[in-house]
Amino acid sequence: MIFxxxxxxxxxxxxxxxxxxKTDANYFINIIDEKLKEKNNAYTxxxxxDMTGWKAFNDDIKLHTVIxxxxxxxxxxxxxxxxxxxxxxxxxxxxxxxxIEHDHQTAHLSGVLYLSDxxxxxxxxxxNISVEPHCLTLVLFSPILKHLSPPNKSEDTKxxxxxxxxxxxxxxI
Numbered sequence: 001m002i003f004x005x006x007x008x009x010x011x012x013x014x015x016x017x018x019x020x021x022k023t024d025a026n027y028f029i030n031i032i033d034e035k036l037k038e039k040n041n042a043y044t045x046x047x048x049x050d051m052t053g054w055k056a057f058n059d060d061i062k063l064h065t066v067i068x069x070x071x072x073x074x075x076x077x078x079x080x081x082x083x084x085x086x087x088x089x090x091x092x093x094x095x096x097x098x099x100i101e102h103d104h105q106t107a108h109l110s111g112v113l114y115l116s117d118x119x120x121x122x123x124x125x126x127x128n129i130s131v132e133p134h135c136l137t138l139v140l141f142s143p144i145l146k147h148l149s150p151p152n153k154s155e156d157t158k159x160x161x162x163x164x165x166x167x168x169x170x171x172x173i
Contacts, residue, residue, distance in 0.1 A: 091159065095155055107164035
């Protein structure tokens with residue numbers, strides 16, 4: 001028996017940061033290419049292209065450093081603390097590959113580190129904006145935001161590392 005049923009839209013604050021970072025893009029690209037030989041989730045997820053396993057970069061020190069440096073840089077705008085990697089996967093998109101519209105509602109923060117300059121853009125329909133992928137651009141955004149990437153019309157391969165972070169309570173083991 002249902003005692004109460006409520007359906008309504010609510011206004012919720014969201015964020016999106018796009019920043020340039022310093023790291024070695026080829027380091028990540030080489031790892032993606034190697035990990036795709038081991039495990040390839042190609043075309044089985046929202047990514048309609050080559051994708052590594054979900055936790056491919058969770059323990060990668062270079063990715064941790066990139067994110068930590070970004071948090072320090074952004075600390076005057078927003079506080080990000082006690083975060084740990086929930087998922088982090090490599091993406092390789094060839095001609096006509098895309099990402100269908102989705103969100104990451106189970107995370108506390110989502111992001112993508114672009115490793116090449118190849119289009120197509122990352123589209124956020126609810127914000128009515130797009131982010132052009134540029135090598136070593138890091139995009140951090142609210143995981144409730146729906147996003148997609150149209151088919152790659154270029155013959156160049158697009159590389160990126162996408163990730164979800166979750167809150168890490170003090171004393172978490």
